[in-house]
Every structure is written in C-alpha cells, then in structure tokens.
Amino acid sequence: MEPRFEGKVALVTGAAAGIGQAAAVRLAAEGALVAVNHRPEQDPAGTLGQITEAGGKGFGMPADMRDPAQVTRMVAEVAGRGGRLDYLVSNAAVNQIGRAHV
Numbered sequence: 357m358e359p360r361f362e363g364k365v366a367l368v369t370g371a372a373a374g375i376g377q378a379a380a381v382r383l384a385a386e387g388a389l390v391a392v393n394h395r396p397e398q399d400p401a402g403t404l405g406q407i408t409e410a411g412g413k414g415f416g417m418p419a420d421m422r423d424p425a426q427v428t429r430m431v432a433e434v435a436g437r438g439g440r441l442d443y444l445v446s447n448a449a450v451n452q453i454g455r456a457h458v
Contacts, residue, residue: 358439359387365438367431369393369421377403379445385411391417391434393448421448 366383370376376412384390384407390412392407394400404431407414415437419430435441 362387363439364388364442366443366445367391367434367441368445368447371403372398372400376447376448377382380414381406381410384414385410387437390414393417393419393430395420
C-alpha cells in the first residue's frame with residue numbers, strides 16, 4: 357500500500373513541539389516532504405529527528421508567524437524547495453485579525 361501523502365509537500369507551522377510536531381511527523385511518515393516551521397530562536401532538530409526515525413523527509417523553516425513578510429517568504433521558499441505546496445497545517449498559536457497576503 358502506497359503512503360497516502362507520497363509525493364506531496366506540506367508546511368506545518370509551530371512544528372517544533374506539541375501538536376505541530378506530531379502532525380509534521382505523521383505527514384512525513386506517510387510520505388510527504390514536510391517543512392517544519394519554527395520560531396527563529398527555536399531548534400527544529402527534535403522534530404526533524406523524529407521525522408527521520410519515522411522514515412520520512414523534512415527540513416526546518418524558520419519564520420515568525422506574526423510577521424507577514426516572513427510568512428510570505430516562508431511559503432515561497434517551501435513551494436520553491438518542494439516544487440509546490442500541497443498542504444498547510446496552520447498550527448502556530450497566532451491569532452491576527454486581517455487579510456492574508458500570500
């Protein structure tokens with residue numbers, strides 16, 4: 357049976373710990389290339405290690421979700437590195453009211 361996310365590219369925000377980390381590991385274990393978003397001062401090594409242990413592939417993607425310019429850069433970089441962006445798990449605990457400019 358083929359993993360259900362084989363060949364897909366996913367971005368998980370707030371993926372350095374907790375629910376975001378679990379989502380990132382699961383997506384990678386099921387075949388997705390996962391961009392592990394984390395705050396610039398955080399280290400994504402724990403999540404990336406779990407992804408590797410699960411047989412998946414991922415890469416760190418620092419960006420402060422409160423900064424629209426960093427978010428725009430992050431999305432463009434993930435899409436460029438993965439060739440596209442299929443899934444977004446918006447897990448970071450940031451609640452801004454306004455329009456998204458992606």
